[in-house]
Amino acid sequence: MEFFERFAIPHPSPMIYASMVAIGLVTIAIIVGISYFKKWGYLWNEWLTTTDHKRIGIMYIISALLMLFRGGADAVMMRLQTAVPENTFLDAQHYNEVFTTHGVVMIFFMAMAFIIGLMNYIIPLQIGARDVAFPRLNALSFWLYFAGAMLFNISFVIGGSPDAGWTNYYPLASTDFSTSVGVNYYNWALQISGIGTLMSGINFITTIIKMRAPGMTLMKMPMFVWSALITNIIIVFAFPVLTIALLMGTFDRQFGTFFFASENGGMDMMWANLFWIWGHPEVYILILPAFGIYSQIIATFSERNLYGYTSMVVSMVAISLLSFLVWVHHFFTMGHDAMTNSIFSITTMAIAVPTGIKIFNWLLTMWKGKIRFTTPMLYSIAFIPLFTIGGVTGVMLAIASADYQYHNTMFLVAHFHNVIIPGVVFAMIAGLIYWWPKMFGFMLNEKIGKWAFWFIVVGFCFSFFPMYITGLDGQARRMYTYSEATGFGPLSMLSFFGASLLAAGFAIIVYNIYYSFRNAPRNIGDDPWNARSLEWATHNPVPEYNFAVTPEVVSSEALWDAKKRGHNLFKDKIEKIHMPNNTGWPIIMAGLFFVFGFSFVFFIWAGVILSGLAILGCMAYRSFEKDDGRYISVEEIKETEDKFGGANE
């Protein structure tokens, strides 16, 4: 029995037992359901082993949505706990675990997965390619992310969740103060999914540099592709720092080293330093693709070319460089001298300049445009003022001396939610709605979509604007309760009300998907939004090979100019198409990584060694495997094209 005692929850509560039962029941239901409908073969052949960038993208997005609801449930629990003073809904320990999980899930497993999912689906289509550069690596990226996410998500029912905040500062995260295996989970879940992210980064850079359609020079790429290129460059340069920091943390916690210890020559704040060297670029990894999505949507629904294309690109390059020069602003209060803080204060404020340029470019794109107020456009329009408020409070936080007042208060919490929600979350929803017909061949209902939009926007304002006020009044973040005398009660209740509206908004989106799946017409044509870039030049939903004929591009608004000026995008004849084979190795390898991580978390060395050897075995096998892919014949392509109403030659 001693062996199994380590899996016990250190701080059990009825809610956790209820979740255990729920997880068990849902797992059984899924297995029974798939078996009953005899879908195992379909699932394995069409999805789990696929190397198709479109299907991998959809799997990323589904996982991201699941994680959004997991993290969203955490958020509502936190708002409920703090809605009234002296609340006893959650105890301190449980509250710590909830805010830690909320942060990690939302950043790593929701936002990252969502942007990588959209990039997966859209990038090859926008550059006129048939897949990413390394389709098999892409599948491995997804499954490693998924293994990491699952490893993190079982923590609260097996062994205990991490509870040291998503920033996981030492010495709190050391074994002296975090005695459960929670932080081990944090280290290994992020390590495994981080490997996947790094591989995605390399994959997309290569895809964008090497696989663009003829005629598409760098300065003729759609803005989303540009933003993705820069994002992935940041990924490749930033993630290694996290990898090493996590490894050092693992050594500290599991092998007794002193990297982040307070004694024996260790430096506890070195973790914070390394974490933010990765963490601040990470912020831009999240926001730049969002900027790209807004650029596509605003140009489409204003029916104008994107204003200031070159300045958009230059400002994104500037942001990517500046993003690596500002990280100390996350710990201005650590005690540096005025000189050090001033340097990072100035670099931080400098980022506002390229970001401001982009804001004006979007406004000028809409200027004198024929604006169509579709749901994606509504999110984009709401983004501009709300994000600007978040940006302005960011400049307030960048003033190092004033930051001593704001640091670790709800003001900060309000600020970063104010940039991340209108910035990233709105963009993800807008992008999902915008590209939904591309993925599934029908449109989401506009009327229900607009209801969801208003719930989310109003809910967002009510949730987070009160926090600016309570934060300035001195409410610290991460406090599980407060006394009535502080006066935070009414505004916190208002914030809970806003969180409920947000939750309702997301529920409406889910209903909308169900409703539209049942009722939406399927004969929407290839270009339902009257859009401008290349992904709309092929069919809805996209056939496996993306384009029957490789398109030839002459401008940055390839499809729009083809429609308006009569360019012929598809000049060549249909030829046989080379496609990658499906493979089961990525999911098997990720499963082994899961076992590896899980064993490591609990110090089960036999499991670590066996799964480690098996992983190396998979790599060795792959090195000797010969897989030249397969060809889709001309007849097969013509048949598919005819089904869509004629080949587009």
Place this chain on the structure above:
Amino acid sequence: MRELFPMKQVNGFIFSLLLTVVALSVYFLEMSFQAGLTILTVTAFVQAGVQLIIFMHAGEGEDKKTIYASLYYGIFLALVTVFGSLLAMVWGYL
């Protein structure tokens, strides 16, 4: 014969062996900590350069510009990370 013989690679190989010997001398010879670390830093960077340019053919393909651009970007960020951390963790306290 001269065209076929990979003179550059052989010289590079000898040079990189030489660099290794110099780096090893830090262990076998008596010298101050600072001197030793300086030798290690210099030989490490030169060694990395030799490997990249001679054996990984960084400057030979059509991607020459992209490869060097990302190399410079990487070096810049490595320097920022190292010296920024030193500033934040060690030097920045009056």
